[in-house]
Amino acid sequence: MNQLYHVREFAQLAGVTVRALHHYDRLGLLKPSRTQAGYRLYYLRDLERLEQIVALKFLGIPLKQIRMMFHRGTNGMSESLRMQRRVLEEKRQLLDSAIRAIEEAEKATAPGNRPDSAILKKIIEVIEMQDNMDWSKKYYSEEAQARIEERKNLWSPENQERWTKEWTDLFRDVEAVLGEDPASAKAQALAARWKKLVEGFTGGDPQITAGLGKMYQDRPNWPANMQQRMQPFSNKKVWEFIQKALAAGKATN
Amino acid sequence: MNQLYHVREFAQLAGVTVRALHHYDRLGLLKPSRTQAGYRLYYLRDLERLEQIVALKFLGIPLKQIRMMFHRGTNGMSESLRMQRRVLEEKRQLLDSAIRAIEEAEKATAPGNRPDSAILKKIIEVIEMQDNMDWSKKYYSEEAQARIEERKNLWSPENQERWTKEWTDLFRDVEAVLGEDPASAKAQALAARWKKLVEGFTGGDPQITAGLGKMYQDRPNWPANMQQRMQPFSNKKVWEFIQKALAAGKATN
DNA sequence: GATCAACCCTGACGTAACGTCAGAGTCAAG
DNA sequence: CTTGACTCTGACGTTACGTCAGGGTTGATC
Numbered sequence: 001m002n003q004l005y006h007v008r009e010f011a012q013l014a015g016v017t018v019r020a021l022h023h024y025d026r027l028g029l030l031k032p033s034r035t036q037a038g039y040r041l042y043y044l045r046d047l048e049r050l051e052q053i054v055a056l057k058f059l060g061i062p063l064k065q066i067r068m069m070f071h072r073g074t075n076g077m078s079e080s081l082r083m084q085r086r087v088l089e090e091k092r093q094l095l096d097s098a099i100r101a102i103e104e105a106e107k108a109t110a111p112g113n114r115p116d117s118a119i120l121k122k123i124i125e126v127i128e129m130q131d132n133m134d135w136s137k138k139y140y141s142e143e144a145q146a147r148i149e150e151r152k153n154l155w156s157p158e159n160q161e162r163w164t165k166e167w168t169d170l171f172r173d174v175e176a177v178l179g180e181d182p183a184s185a186k187a188q189a190l191a192a193r194w195k196k197l198v199e200g201f202t203g204g205d206p207q208i209t210a211g212l213g214k215m216y217q218d219r220p221n222w223p224a225n226m227q228q229r230m231q232p233f234s235n236k237k238v239w240e241f242i243q244k245a246l247a248a249g250k251a252t253n
Numbered sequence: 254m255n256q257l258y259h260v261r262e263f264a265q266l267a268g269v270t271v272r273a274l275h276h277y278d279r280l281g282l283l284k285p286s287r288t289q290a291g292y293r294l295y296y297l298r299d300l301e302r303l304e305q306i307v308a309l310k311f312l313g314i315p316l317k318q319i320r321m322m323f324h325r326g327t328n329g330m331s332e333s334l335r336m337q338r339r340v341l342e343e344k345r346q347l348l349d350s351a352i353r354a355i356e357e358a359e360k361a362t363a364p365g366n367r368p369d370s371a372i373l374k375k376i377i378e379v380i381e382m383q384d385n386m387d388w389s390k391k392y393y394s395e396e397a398q399a400r401i402e403e404r405k406n407l408w409s410p411e412n413q414e415r416w417t418k419e420w421t422d423l424f425r426d427v428e429a430v431l432g433e434d435p436a437s438a439k440a441q442a443l444a445a446r447w448k449k450l451v452e453g454f455t456g457g458d459p460q461i462t463a464g465l466g467k468m469y470q471d472r473p474n475w476p477a478n479m480q481q482r483m484q485p486f487s488n489k490k491v492w493e494f495i496q497k498a499l500a501a502g503k504a505t506n
Numbered sequence: 507g508a509t510c511a512a513c514c515c516t517g518a519c520g521t522a523a524c525g526t527c528a529g530a531g532t533c534a535a536g
Numbered sequence: 537c538t539t540g541a542c543t544c545t546g547a548c549g550t551t552a553c554g555t556c557a558g559g560g561t562t563g564a565t566c
Contacts, residue, residue: 008513012477022516023553037561039514055377059351063552077369078362081376085355092348095341098312102338109331116330123334124308224265261542271543276524290532292543315522507566514561525549532543 003044010042014050021050029053029067059084060091101126125157135223140211147205166197167233174238182244191245256297263295267303282306282320312337313344354379378410388476393464400458419450420486427491435497444498 010032011018024030025040030049032040049070056066061084069080105122137145174190181187202208222230263285264271277283278293283302285293302323309319314337322333358375390398427443434440455461475483 006513013481015476015478017553018514019553019555027552035514035561037514038516039561051377052373055373055380057552058380059355059376074368074370074373078359078372081355081359081372085352085359088348088352088355092345092352095345095348099338099341099345102312102334102341106331106334106338115327117327119331119334120305120308120327123312124304127308127311223268225268228266259542270524272524272526275545280523288532288543290543291545292532310523317522509566510564512562512564515559516557518555518557520555521551521553523550527548528546530544533541534539535541536537536539 005042005044007040007042010040010046010050014047014054016050016054024050024053024063027063027067029063029070060088097127097130101130132226135226136211136215139215139218141207144205144207144211147203147208151201151203163197163200166193170194170197171233171235171238174241175235178237178241182241183248187241187245188249191242191249194242195246258295258297260293260295263293263299263303267300267307269303269307277303277306277316280316280320282316282323313341350380350383354383385479388479389464389468392468392471394460397458397460397464400456400461404454404456416450416453419446423447423450424486424488424491427494428488431490431494435494436501440494440498441502444495444502447495448499 005013007018007021011021021030021032021040021042025032030046030053032042032046035041052070053063053066056069057063059081061069061080065080069077101123104126105119108122109119133148140148170190170193174194177184177186177190182191198209198212202212219227219230227234258266260271260274264274274283274285274293274295278285283299283306285295285299288294305323306316306319309322310316312334314322314333318333322330354376357379358372361375362372386401393401423443423446427447430439430443435444451462451465455465472480472483480487
């Protein structure tokens with residue numbers, strides 16, 4: 001009844017390797033008795049313990065922590081599991097976004113069966129997008145996030161390139177007239193171009209506009225790569241000039 | 254224009270650590286130029302390469318493989334990504350089942366707020382279940398799998414325990430009458446109990462019954478722990494006796 | 507009793523992607 | 537010339553074992 005098992009037998013019984021049993025032994029997770037010669041001997045009741053180890057390991061809990069859990073008895077087990085579930089859910093988020101990145105890149109490059117170099121570019125683009133979306137979330141209300149999600153279909157690579165060019169041009173043009181009157185016709189034309197570009201992103205939605213404002217106010221806390229990308233548009237005089245021009249425009253209307 | 258960066262600067266620019274850059278350098282993934290003194294110097298164009306590395310790493314591709322991909326040029330990139338997507342999807346399967354295991358165990362133990370020891374038992378139960386379902390899938394048709402999924406809500410721990418007991422009792426009873434006539438009333442009564450128990454699982458569905466048959470035929474290929482669990486029911490004489498009894502029952506009907 | 511195959515043991519190194527010192531050199535400023 | 541801020545390399549640590557390597561143990565056979 002109280003059958004004894006050698007490592008090999010016990011390992012097969014439980015579906016693990018001999019080396020794993022050695023490992024658990026050394027870590028103090030499952031210490032079998034020994035023969036005179038030092039051979040490991042497992043009892044059937046050790047199987048229960050081993051199954052627990054395997055199960056917790058399957059949940060992604062590190063062996064050291066499993067040992068601690070056994071050590072402290074079963075108290076706190078459900079708490080540990082709650083925490084582990086959160087850990088796993090976060091991992092799943094990352095996995096999902098990696099998978100989505102590949103999927104979207106495949107979708108975007110498949111139609112033309114473009115050269116392989118294009119897909120890597122697309123991957124980077126998609127990942128950066130996800131990054132930005134994830135980070136900029138905190139500035140927008142739930143509703144604004146949903147609206148942005150809807151408007152995302154406008155963000156084709158072509159459009160993005162066009163917008164970047166238009167913003168760059170506009171900035172250059174504004175910098176050229178910084179000395180002039182913000183209420184002048186020239187300045188008003190520039191302000192109109194600015195407004196149109198902003199609306200190209202917000203779609204006129206006030207919630208999105210509000211979020212965008214919060215994001216702009218918080219620019220000291222932007223991550224480094226974001227600041228880097230925004231550097232061409234960092235000239236504060238330009239922003240102030242446009243502020244005044246927009247105000248002047250409103251005043252005369 | 255062709256700005257030079259020291260490690261620290263370059264690392265911050267790209268959002269990685271200095272140590273990571275050292276690492277990529279040693280692995281030959283991104284080898285910067287050096288000053289006389291041996292300091293690493295990065296050009297802006299190195300940033301592109303680094304971004305590619307980070308992106309591929311985000312997708313879970315090991316650095317060595319990334320190096321190979323760069324080495325072979327971009328050819329085969331999309332193929333690698335297809336493969337990687339499959340790898341990631343498999344990982345997600347595992348993650349999902351781990352999360353589901355915790356969720357189900359929490360759900361099952363929450364109502365009574367049972368002692369912590371119960372939840373671990375439940376976890377093991379759920380994982381074993383998933384294991385079995387996953388493995389036994391290959392014996393059943395799509396339709397049968399769906400039917401089984403529906404009938405799963407009957408598999409409460411209580412029911413499972415009851416079924417195990419009934420099967421054990423039935424086996425004992427059959428073994429006691431192995432010498433008698435399979436057509437006898439006693440044998441027919443046992444055959445009826447047998448049939449009822451089988452139908453308790455199949456629900457009378459012919460597709461499930463067919464899958465169950467295939468599974469039984471393939472028992473030499475069952476995994477070790479399954480064979481272990483089925484050992485109490487391995488007496489072939491019992492199976493043969495029931496076969497004959499069921500056949501006899503059909504013949505007389 | 508010797509031998510042989512089949513097991514078993516421990517110890518050491520390898521894996522992936524860096525983190526974390528430790529000891530030592532470099533650079534610009536005061 | 538010192539000081540503080542950087543940088544370098546090398547070595548060890550991390551996780552959960554896999555994979556030898558060198559060396560005992562056991563039970564069966566000759």
